[in-house]
Amino acid sequence: MAFSTQTAVLLVAIGFAVGAFGTVVGAGGGFILTPILLLLYPHDSAQTLTAISLTVVFFNAASGSAAYARQRRIDYRSGTIFALATVPGAIGGALLVGQTSRQVFDAIMGAVLAALAVWLIAGERWPLREVQDHVAQRRLVDRAGETYSYRVPVLRGAVYSLGVGFLSSFLGIGGGVIHVPLLVRALGFPTHIATATSHFVLAIMAGTGTITHLVIGSFHHHGLRRTVALSIGVVAGAQLGAHLSLRLRGRVIHWLLAIALLALAARLLVGA
Numbered sequence: 001m002a003f004s005t006q007t008a009v010l011l012v013a014i015g016f017a018v019g020a021f022g023t024v025v026g027a028g029g030g031f032i033l034t035p036i037l038l039l040l041y042p043h044d045s046a047q048t049l050t051a052i053s054l055t056v057v058f059f060n061a062a063s064g065s066a067a068y069a070r071q072r073r074i075d076y077r078s079g080t081i082f083a084l085a086t087v088p089g090a091i092g093g094a095l096l097v098g099q100t101s102r103q104v105f106d107a108i109m110g111a112v113l114a115a116l117a118v119w120l121i122a123g124e125r126w127p128l129r130e131v132q133d134h135v136a137q138r139r140l141v142d143r144a145g146e147t148y149s150y151r152v153p154v155l156r157g158a159v160y161s162l163g164v165g166f167l168s169s170f171l172g173i174g175g176g177v178i179h180v181p182l183l184v185r186a187l188g189f190p191t192h193i194a195t196a197t198s199h200f201v202l203a204i205m206a207g208t209g210t211i212t213h214l215v216i217g218s219f220h221h222h223g224l225r226r227t228v229a230l231s232i233g234v235v236a237g238a239q240l241g242a243h244l245s246l247r248l249r250g251r252v253i254h255w256l257l258a259i260a261l262l263a264l265a266a267r268l269l270v271g272a
Contacts, residue, residue, distance in 0.1 A: 015233020023241025031177035050172025051218035061202035067242030073196035089165025110268030117261035
């Protein structure tokens with residue numbers, strides 16, 4: 001697809017939709033954007049497309065984090081620890097993706113998305129063992145006066161975040177689509193706190209991956225144009241998504257994420 005005014009408008013519109021939905025579910029939108037880019041640009045390398053997606057995820061996550069910060073729903077203490085743990089993995093994933101073929105990349109992404117969807121839907125039947133060590137008590141009161149009390153296994157969360165950093169950077173999905181289910185299912189976060197904190201972690205993780213791609217030269221001229229157009233859209237869409245999240249129950253957000261994962265996984269696995 002050649003870059004033109006029409007293409008720019010289309011990419012801004014796609015970015016807006018991705019930013020809004022990604023922020024509602026706390027996933028940053030990369031899990032939607034990367035498959036879309038794979039379909040729009042079948043001849044581009046996985047490295048270039050993941051570089052574009054990660055950069056867009058960074059702007060989406062930064063914009064969404066600002067909105068969630070105003071709502072006072074970010075667990076900064078847990079989020080800072082988890083974000084720092086993602087950095088080594090984010091660098092490694094950005095470096096490794098350049099050695100992977102498109103066919104293998106599409107198949108890996110489809111399988112990962114399908115597995116996450118199944119776990120999100122049926123995860124309540126497979127609870128993880130409760131960890132007693134390194135558990136911190138958290139209590140947050142958001143701007144609307146809603147109180148959230150929960151316990152966080154910090155060490156377990158940091159270990160998970162290391163793996164999330166690698167896998168999400170490798171796939172170019174930013175990691176929220178993996179991190180939100182982990183925060184809710186494995187670490188016991190309330191859904192609304194998980195989505196907000198995930199965005200905070202995403203901003204740091206995706207920023208690290210983006211810098212790595214810039215250093216190794218993953219972008220080309222058209223790639224930078226596409227990134228700018230998509231980023232303009234996601235910044236505006238993220239603000240709408242954060243507003244909509246206030247009107248949706250946690251269970252609704254939960255199912256929206258699972259359905260989107262299954263649809264994208266099916267499309268990628270059929271194409272692979």
